[in-house]
Amino acid sequence: MTRNLRCRAIAVGAAVALALTACGSGGESPDTTANADGLEKTTIKVGALPIPDSVSLYIANAKGYFKEEGLTVEPVTITGGAAAIPQVENGSLDISMTNYVSTFSAVEAGKKIKLVADMYQAAENNFNIMVPKDSPINAVADLKGKTILVNNLRNVATLAVTTQLKVAGLTENDVKFAEKPFPEMGNAIASGQADAGWITEPFITATQSQLGFRKLADTMTGETENLPIAGWMATEEWAQKHPKTLAAFQRAISKAQALASSDRKEVEAMVPTYTKITPEVASVITLGTYPSELNADRLQKVADLMLEYKYLEKPIDVKSIIVAPPAAG
Template identity: 75%
Template sequence: MTRKVRRRTLMLGIAATLLIAGCSGNGGSAASSGGNGLEKPTIKVGAMPIPDPASLHIAIAKGFFKDEGLTVEAIPITGGAAAGPQIESGALDISQTNYVSTFLAVSQGKKFKLVADMYQAGPNAYNIMVPKDSPIKTVADLKDKTILVNNFRNIATLAVETQLKVAGLTEKDVKYAEKPFPEMGNALQTGQADAAWITEPFITATQSKLGFRKIADTMTGQTEDLPIAGWMASDDWVQKYPKTLAAFQRAIAKAQELASNDRKEIEAMLPKYTRIDAKTASVITLGTYPSALSANRLQKVADLMLEYKYLKSPIDVKSVIAAQTDG
């Protein structure tokens, strides 16, 4: 009798263990792959030290990624266009990108997907600037002059060309030279170029410290409220890590919403990941922070690129956007 009781107790114990394991669902997987069963619980995300990717740093600081079981390491990059090779090599999982560079890369056969929105233009956030003593007064005066941009054939040159068109000029009437944003002020001061396409915080910095003048807001007319930047991953990465992607999308959307509704959150964050001090952060001009990708809004960028011959054929933007999913 005692033997039967022991055997029955043993069998009940085994059954209880199996029941607990079964009820835990993906519990074993979650333990081995990180919180919430993510395929890749730690990822590297490329971002420039400018206001555009503020929501990434807000999401890290507020624990939005942590709530999703995701650890995000922010990796500084020099430009959205330069992130493509790092995405392809796997050095970065997700990266900041500007939409012009992304659509251009996709048109050349690159397998990239846009996974979340980041930044949309606002008035006076992307200006053509000249030194205070420059003879250049209008965009028409840029004929035969050299303009600094952060990258060739990207959002900078496209934005400039929309303003050249209004002034009766084309890209053939000017010269472009590449220079990182932080170096543009000194380059203009020393005569290396005649004008520069500058974004914040460098607009405010060159105005206050060097007396630079604005000759054009490049986000007017055709480019008013133009979508500027988003988050990008490779198509293979998107397919391989759907739960990780979904966790990133949820957390970044939450941070975008916070950024769009409370400028103080952005002002508090900027000094922590950029060289923007608190005083400058409180006065710089900012664009907007959309919470979700909109194919209709982004199609405007692709159509503009087609008009200015950045693209040889139309792009259906819907095909470049990764599906929003719960993983």
């Protein structure tokens, strides 16, 4: 009440300094110094996209896995893995979701980023090339000269599609890639702006049921089978300064990943709480898998594919950019 009045008084008077203190929105959590467990930082901000991939963060929060580690985690909605890199670099996020292709490109560009936990791995039929029902395109080879929508150029989407083009005897130069956010792809293709789209869930299900699209190809087969998609990242500096906080985060996330991969019901129950995906949709969409271990050999496949298709100029040794959790739990 007084706060309200004061703000109104300021609106008339325009006393700026006072306004900063009186109307300031959302006090920021201070860096608490080491607690009983010796954590360097007990409250951390973790960036994640509001999609099923990042479910472990919310499971760990809801089930109290972070609390058990003495950690308070504040989830922050990000707008993309690549967009989150500046946010971890400047410290507005401690840890963030990232996709591996973006991460490896960033590492080659000289960014000091470390992968700290695995998150999401492709499974069958959760990254498909979709076309309208009456499209003349009936095989990947028919895509020659056509326009394919992807969420980001030179990223997982184009890489995955290119591997399928190769199987059909085409290269990325035989098609035209255009960028469009997932929510707009269905309508853009329906209106004839493009011929096909690289689409993931919940949009595969949505374009099928609402626009009658059909699947042309699963892009996660052959070279891309079980392709690691997304993980958690921190800057090298942050990981060095907060080893105990990081280990606590890794233990809690790994536990949540294990639960997510063993029980789909847990994922279905959690997804509608932090995304706008309804429970009905959550129960029918195709999900990837949730690996609980950060495995350099598995992630190496992504870096090697990127090298093969010239997304990287030089090979990256994934071992050098992961910070694996300490062996003793």
